[in-house]
Amino acid sequence: MATNISSFIGGDGMSKAARKRLRLTKSIIDKLEYPALQSGNPDVPIYPSCIYWDTEIRSFAVRVFPSGKKSYILDYRCRGRHRRMTIGSCSVLTLHQARERVRKLMIQILDGVDPLEVRESQRKVLTVTEFSNLFIERYAKKFRKSWKEDARRLHKHVIPAFGSIRLDALQRGDISAFHAEIGESSPVEANRVTELFRRMFHVAMEWGYLPSTFENPAKGVKKFPEKSRERVLTEEEIIAIGQALIEEQNVYARTAITLALHLGNRIGEILKAKWRDVNLKNRTWLFPDTKSGKQHTLPLTEETVGLLESIPRDSSTKEIFPIKSVRKAWERIRKKTGLENIRIHDLRRSAASMMVDDGISLHIVSKVLNHSSLSITSGVYAHVGMDPVEDALQKHSKKIVSLFQPATDETGGKENVS
Structure with missing residues (x-):
């Protein structure tokens, strides 16, 4: 029996009690339209978007905009606050992928973690170039006598390699491979650059640019052995x-x-x-x-x-x-x-x-x-x-x-x- 989609429409302002639901499938989602476009009925309320709620996961829905764009959303409460989060575009994620993401997010919510807060904090994370400049001006110049060497190493090695990457995207494998690459020609310089990286990440966590739970990717990278230089002039x-x-x-x-x-x-x-x-x-x-x-x-x-x-x-x-x-x-x-x-x-x-x-x-x-x-x-x-x-x-x-x-x-x- 064909599903009458128009009877399941919910607007942005509709309460939970007024929501009608349907079992979302790929074929159903493909047919979803903004109501005014669907029926041409002038009596249908016009909202910024309309929402079709799922029967399988009750906080999960598909939002349809007047432009025809469709996206998956999650409606939830966390620490007493009502929140609505976009999961992704229906043209990018499959229904199965969207549901899997929602299930993982709901586990976080049960643990008291607000996914929207996490996303917003991630958007504030600086790139390596942006934080390198802050590190030199606000930290190195004030607390490190070697700040000029720090600046030289950042501009010579670090920024060309990782400048556009976000701080939280770097992993230990990236730092380890970078350390090995520099070490092929200058093992001591490789050690100094890695130590500078370790200090930068530590400061980023202290200043709140990275969460305190962030694992410093430069920590634990094995240094090259260094020999003391004993050159004395005759x-x-x-x-x-x-x-x-x-x-x-x-x-x-x-x-x-x-x-x-x-x-x-x-x-x-x-x-x-x-x-x-x-x-x-x-x-x-x-x-x-x-x-x-x-x-x-x-x-x-x-x-x-x-x-x-x-x-x-x-x-x-x-x-x-x-x-x-x-x-x-x-x-x-x-x-x-x-x-x-x-x-x-x-x-x-x-x-x-x-x-x-x-x-x-x-x-x-x-x-x-x-x-x-x-x-x-x-x-x-x-x-x-x-x-x-x-x-x-x-x-x-x-x-x-x-x-x-x-x-x-x-x-x-x-x-x-x-």
Whole structure:
């Protein structure tokens, strides 16, 4: 017997009691029409859409719009609120697929989870590019000294690979494969990128961009083994660097690199230094922002005072070195010396090694370098004052000058490399 579809019509505003139902099948759904189009009867109420309710799942229905578009919907109550959710288009989902989705959603509702809230929260999830920008501006710049490296890695590796993907769509397999791909050429860089990913996802959960139940896909990715780099310059190499420094035209880069070798400081800490932190009269230099998180004061030797006094003052800035980097100058030095495998940080390691070789105790060297391990063995270092540190740096500076001396004699007998 043919079904009289018009008798089962329900409008958007119709109460549950007034709903009439029919057993939805594919053939029935294909015949469903908006009532005004179906009968041409002007007495049929005109609603934004009309709804045909199912007999099998009572909260399930097909909604038909005046345009002829049809979609599956679910009507439910969750935590005292009446909700209506679109499941999908009838032209995309089969009736069986729609019913299966509805059954899964109804289980969530019984557990107190509102499917519409979940969907709305998912729509708020940012893409990797969007959150990367937030991460750098709101987190990395404030809390990570390495934020510039973070930004470089995000723009070089992460955004080109995953930029348009939503944060919650990334899975551990994606991160693991990405880690392996970078690791083919640079295992250490791969480890750093994966650790950055792990931190980003953690922050996203803290800020509410991802649910607290979200499983961090970067957590548990096995890192590549890393070997500690133990490159220490020989005296012959230091002499060659001294010659190249004399020939370097950038006075700020030249002096910053020379000071790094004299003091054993990180080059980044030297480049961030301001004149207000230098006391040439008392011969001290305060470094308020160090990797260890603690300010560090170093005594200045006669040689390092001379280097600082030789620097041209730039009245437009408070910084001692009005340059962002010594990278180009260092590349020129490496090329001139033929020491292509050395890094700027090797100067710090070499300064420490030279002091130890000259009989200066490890305790004093650690004090000079402001190693973070100092906090672990504070009892050992507590008695170390400025005098032995000054003696150590004075001895080391004279050694550097003596090594640079042959080079300066050949180029005019300069006493200091500046």
